[in-house]
Amino acid sequence: MSDNSFGRLLRVITWGESHGPAIGCVIDGCPPRLKLSEEDIQPWLDRRRPGQSRYTTQRREADQVKILSGVFEGRTTGTPISLLIENTDQRSRDYGDIAQRYRPGHADIAYDLKYGLRDYRGGGRSSARETAMRVAAGAVARVILRELVGPSLHIRGALTAIGEEEIDRERWSWDETEHNSFWCPDVEMVPQWGALLDKVRKEGSSIGAKLEVVAEGVPPGLGEPVYGKLDAELAAGLMSINGVKGVEIGDGFGVASLRGEQNADAMRPSHDSSPVPQFLSNHAGGILGGISTSQPVIARLAIKPTSSILIPVPSVDRDGQAVDVSTKGRHDPCIGIRAVPVAEAMMACILADQLLRHHAQCGWS
Secondary structure, eight states: OOOOEEOSSSEEEEEEOTTSSEEEEEEEOOOTTOBOOHHHHHHHHHHHOSSSSTTSOOOOOOOOEEEEESEETTEEOSSOEEEEEEOOOOOGGGGGGGTTBOOTTSSHHHHHHHHSOOOOSTTGGGSGGGHHHHHHHHHHHHHHHHHHTOTTOEEEEEEEEETTEEOOGGGOOHHHHTTSTTOOSOGGGHHHHHHHHHHHHHTTOOOOEEEEEEEESOOTTOSOSSTTOHHHHHHHHHHTSTTEEEEEETTGGGGGGOOHHHHSOOEEOOTTOOSSOEESOOTTTTEETTEEOSSOEEEEEEEOOOSOOSSOEEEEBTTSOEEEEOOOSOOOSOTHHHHHHHHHHHHHHHHHHHHHHHHHHHOOO
């Protein structure tokens, strides 16, 4: 299996399976002499960790990260940083019934058609368990961004809809996202989502979601004009997250219904004689011509319903016979919830990679 890495100057490769002994990643290209410890990484993993509420999978994983290389006496050495998380709560017996059956909506059939075999225990490599290492890599990327840009760069995510129940943006509060199980910025929507997910779980089903990730304080100039566009690489990276079926940058598909004068992000001179003008709107999501403008970089994601459900769904087995498949085990009724920290991490990794590439070409002035 190829293509287990992403990034150019800051390159991340992940490895491991859902029910294997461990998962891990290698981060190559991190600058030297940056302060880095396991304590810088663990809080971000804790945000994604399963089993923290009744609305996510009850698999109990501590997700304790270990730094195996690339750090000496608390600072990065410039050599590859290797990170490890041991799997401690696998229940492979839950998947015995689907060893010879393909779960509709999962990667089962695609893996078998491509490789001629598959790890049916939790999906193996196709499991969202892999995203824990993206979050770990994202923590390292945040250290790079903090060192090279400063504390003014903030990356935050929020869930904006579960099923058809969307938040009221007039009530948006970033502080509220840290005080509920859904990363929801609308305090009045929290109990409604809770009741909805209780109902969905009781029915043995699942439901989709929308989320938004915003990076504020991004310096201008990140991204390339043609093939290394910042928005193109963000879209590719975010689209690679398990369950993501759509990515928008800025207003995304909404711009199709606008006129030119509505869509244009009008400008006026800055108040402090800065070469960066004052923008009067941000339909472009902080990126013009593939290059960041200093406006907030905004990406929105559509997450499909969890394919692992108790409701029987028509399928086939490896012999091509018709079967009905229901999936036992511990599964998220809405994978969008735990996708929020993953989307933040991917945004951090891509911005850090683009920042290093920008400085490599244009210098540090």
